[in-house]
Amino acid sequence: MTMNLAHFAINADDPDASRTFYESVFGWQFQAFGPPGFFRIATGDDGLPGALQKRRDLVEGQPTIGLECTFGVEDVDAIAKKVTDAGGKIIMPRFTISGVGHLIFFTDPSGNAIGAMQYDSRA
Numbered sequence: 001m002t003m004n005l006a007h008f009a010i011n012a013d014d015p016d017a018s019r020t021f022y023e024s025v026f027g028w029q030f031q032a033f034g035p036p037g038f039f040r041i042a043t044g045d046d047g048l049p050g051a052l053q054k055r056r057d058l059v060e061g062q063p064t065i066g067l068e069c070t071f072g073v074e075d076v077d078a079i080a081k082k083v084t085d086a087g088g089k090i091i092m093p094r095f096t097i098s099g100v101g102h103l104i105f106f107t108d109p110s111g112n113a114i115g116a117m118q119y120d121s122r123a
Contacts, residue, residue, distance in 0.1 A: 006072035006117060011055040011064045015039065019052055058091055058105050058113040070115030076102045079116045096123050 012018035015037045022028045022041070030039040030052060041050035058064050073079045080090055083106045091113060092105035101119040108114060 003071045003073050003116075005069055006119070007049050007051070007070040007115070009051040009053055009068040009070075010041075011066075011068060012052060013055050015052055015054055022052070059107060059111065060091075064113060068113065068115065070103070070117050073116045073118055076104050076116055076118035080104050080106070083116075098123060 010018060010022070019030050019039060023030070026043070028050075029042040031042070032038070033040045033051075037054035039052045041052055043050055055063050058068070076094055080094065083090060083104075087109045088106045090104060090106050092103075095103050097103060099121055101117050101121075101123050103115060103117045105113055105115050
């Protein structure tokens with residue numbers, strides 16, 4: 001499996017204002033999904049799956065600014081080991097999203113927060 005960008009999320013202090021902004025600028029459509037303040041983004045027919053969500057701190061004490069990117073992987077546990085072996089740090093251990101798969105977040109040596117998702121519809 002190629003480890004391509006599989007998902008992006010836009011973190012926002014005011015998800016409703018950001019939703020209106022992106023609807024106006026890009027014509028994206030939003031669908032409420034999951035927890036309050038979380039929306040799936042339809043970026044177009046062949047668009048990259050995205051989300052708009054209430055801002056959070058993936059790295060403790062540092063609000064996530066900018067896009068949050070998640071890469072699709074075959075084995076999230078193997079990636080977690082590679083991350084730590086290569087000098088990265090796991091900041092959110094394996095978490096299962098029912099019907100979606102298994103997710104971790106880690107930081108690279110520069111402190112960038114990155115996600116890795118092992119997609120599994122049976123999760």
